[in-house]
Amino acid sequence: MLDIKFIRENPDAVKRACELKGFTDYTDQILELDARVRELKTVTQSKTAEKNKITREIPTATDKAPLIAASKAIANEIANDMAELDEKEKQLTDLLHRVPQIPSDAAPIGRDDTENVEVRRVGTPREFDFTPRPQWDLLEMNGWWKPEKIASICGTRTYALFGEAAELELAIETYVLQKLMGKGFTFVSCPSITKPQTIFNAGHFMGTDPSVMANDVFMLTDTDRCLAGTAEIILNCLHSDEVLNEKDLPIKYAGFSPCFRKEAGAAGRDTRGIVRIHQFNKVEQYIYCTPEQSDEMHEHLLNNLCEVMEDLELPYRVIAACTGDMGFNKVKMNDVEAWFPSEGAYRELGSCSSIGQFQARRTNTRYRDKNGNMQFCATLNNTGIALPRAIVPVIENHQNPDGSINIPKKLQPLMGGRTKIGGKH
RNA sequence: GGAGAUGUCGCAUAGUUGGUCUAGUGCGCCACAUUGGAAAUGUGGUAUACCCGCAAGGGUAUCAAGGGUUCGAAUCCCUUCAUCUCCGCCA
Numbered sequence: 001m002l003d004i005k006f007i008r009e010n011p012d013a014v015k016r017a018c019e020l021k022g023f024t025d026y027t028d029q030i031l032e033l034d035a036r037v038r039e040l041k042t043v044t045q046s047k048t049a050e051k052n053k054i055t056r057e058i059p060t061a062t063d064k065a066p067l068i069a070a071s072k073a074i075a076n077e078i079a080n081d082m083a084e085l086d087e088k089e090k091q092l093t094d095l096l097h098r099v100p101q102i103p104s105d106a107a108p109i110g111r112d113d114t115e116n117v118e119v120r121r122v123g124t125p126r127e128f129d130f131t132p133r134p135q136w137d138l139l140e141m142n143g144w145w146k147p148e149k150i151a152s153i154c155g156t157r158t159y160a161l162f163g164e165a166a167e168l169e170l171a172i173e174t175y176v177l178q179k180l181m182g183k184g185f186t187f188v189s190c191p192s193i194t195k196p197q198t199i200f201n202a203g204h205f206m207g208t209d210p211s212v213m214a215n216d217v218f219m220l221t222d223t224d225r226c227l228a229g230t231a232e233i234i235l236n237c238l239h240s241d242e243v244l245n246e247k248d249l250p251i252k253y254a255g256f257s258p259c260f261r262k263e264a265g266a267a268g269r270d271t272r273g274i275v276r277i278h279q280f281n282k283v284e285q286y287i288y289c290t291p292e293q294s295d296e297m298h299e300h301l302l303n304n305l306c307e308v309m310e311d312l313e314l315p316y317r318v319i320a321a322c323t324g325d326m327g328f329n330k331v332k333m334n335d336v337e338a339w340f341p342s343e344g345a346y347r348e349l350g351s352c353s354s355i356g357q358f359q360a361r362r363t364n365t366r367y368r369d370k371n372g373n374m375q376f377c378a379t380l381n382n383t384g385i386a387l388p389r390a391i392v393p394v395i396e397n398h399q400n401p402d403g404s405i406n407i408p409k410k411l412q413p414l415m416g417g418r419t420k421i422g423g424k425h
Numbered sequence: 426g427g428a429g430a431u432g433u434c435g436c437a438u439a440g441u442u443g444g445u446c447u448a449g450u451g452c453g454c455c456a457c458a459u460u461g462g463a464a465a466u467g468u469g470g471u472a473u474a475c476c477c478g479c480a481a482g483g484g485u486a487u488c489a490a491g492g493g494u495u496c497g498a499a500u501c502c503c504u505u506c507a508u509c510u511c512c513g514c515c516a
Contacts, residue, residue, distance in 0.1 A: 041476050045485045052447090052485090055497050059444045064496080071496040243435095243473095374473080 020323035040085040104332040110322030123315030134342030142422035164421040171414035185254035190231040203329035231255030235286035240363040250289035283384030294378040301382035315339040338393040350383030
């Protein structure tokens with residue numbers, strides 16, 4: 001959420017953000033409610049002050065009855081105003097949670113993902129001197145998956161990897177975690193079960209009505225818990241209600257957790273293969289810093305993911321998401337897409353986001369700056385690596401005619417020194 | 426899942442027959458004094474959010490959270506949450 005003071009002072013900037021991002025503009029309603037709320041606060045608070053004064057006189061008064069009566073009378077007046085105040089404040093809070101983060105001036109302006117801008121390409125898609133196989137053929141011929149079997153056991157959009165592919169999955173996770181730890185990230189293995197409030201705090205959803213999550217989030221029946229879609233939401237709450245020291249910033253976390261997505265809006269898309277499933281593992285990069293450090297940290301996070309692409313020896317490109325595609329809570333967003341030979345296209349493997357103070361305001365995560373003033377932290381997040389999706393470009397780009405896969409050099413130590421897997425069937 | 430205990434201003438604590446508690450004390454921290462410098466000591470200060478105000482300043486709320494009783498709640502009642510101990514179950 002944004003600071004109400006900022007909205008008060010910069011209504012035009014807020015209106016423009018709503019327009020650029022394609023969200024309903026509630027600015028006028030907010031300002032109206034805000035004015036009324038402040039008016040009611042002024043009235044109720046001065047009446048309360050009056051009542052407190054009378055109340056304090058009662059213990060020592062000789063004739064208590066008139067004072068008690070007076071206090072009661074004021075209490076009744078206050079109650080009426082408070083009822084309206086509560087109501088208006090609720091409405092205001094709900095609307096404040098519907099105001100999008102102001103996008104960066106650097107972000108391209110556009111309506112949806114068709115207007116995203118390619119920032120750069122790194123590496124050249126390999127020219128095969130044979131017909132490359134798609135992920136499903138490679139997984140099949142090497143005995144690395146059993147899609148029908150697993151679907152019959154666990155339902156659609158689930159997966160299991162067997163043998164060397166499972167090893168590869170674990171090796172990639174380990175590789176990325178070790179890389180991030182080497183860059184000062186603290187490894188956190190995160191829970192996947194959480195409270196809905198945790199998800200709200202991340203700012204992916206608008207308003208204060210929990211039912212808006214039902215489409216995207218797996219709720220656990222008969223409990224007040226749900227399955228987390230990403231470790232980001234846990235990491236985002238790690239310092240809620242705390243006051244950090246500026247000298248301790250930035251704080252960097254590498255979260256690892258199973259992630260759960262309903263994928264309700266993706267019916268029919270990516271039904272074949274292991275690109276889009278209900279449960280996957282993800283290493284997530286997360287940073288708390290000062291607003292001044294935010295741009296530098298964004299580049300840091302983005303570069304980390306780019307390095308991972310290069311270590312996995314994948315051709316990739318970096319996208320700048322346009323205002324209409326970046327999402328509700330973001331200042332700016334860069335996607336990193338790897339080359340998928342089977343599709344002849346780049347596809348998203350990670351998404352690097354600057355959130356500004358938007359999440360920290362929801363979680364009440366602050367720091368004391370050099371001058372001793374309280375500030376909200378800025379937060380950023382980026383994928384470290386998401387699996388099994390990342391396996392797809394690895395096996396497709398590094399395949400041989402016999403169906404075997406060359407292991408990227410950096411992964412070889414984690415694969416027992418092997419340079420190649422598969423191709424034996 | 427069963428039984429019990431606990432939750433106070435950064436930390437540790439005082440406060441439970443409701444009213445000088447707008448929360449005391451110790452430690453920590455900051456400033457000043459003392460000192461050649463430091464330790465020790467002394468004095469003062471030491472939360473956050475919001476409202477009114479140009480400001481100085483004033484006010485409201487917060488003793489885990491929410492609600493209730495009352496003229497008045499840290500103190501009484503209810504609900505929730507968290508922590509600890511024991512039992513049960515279990516990777």
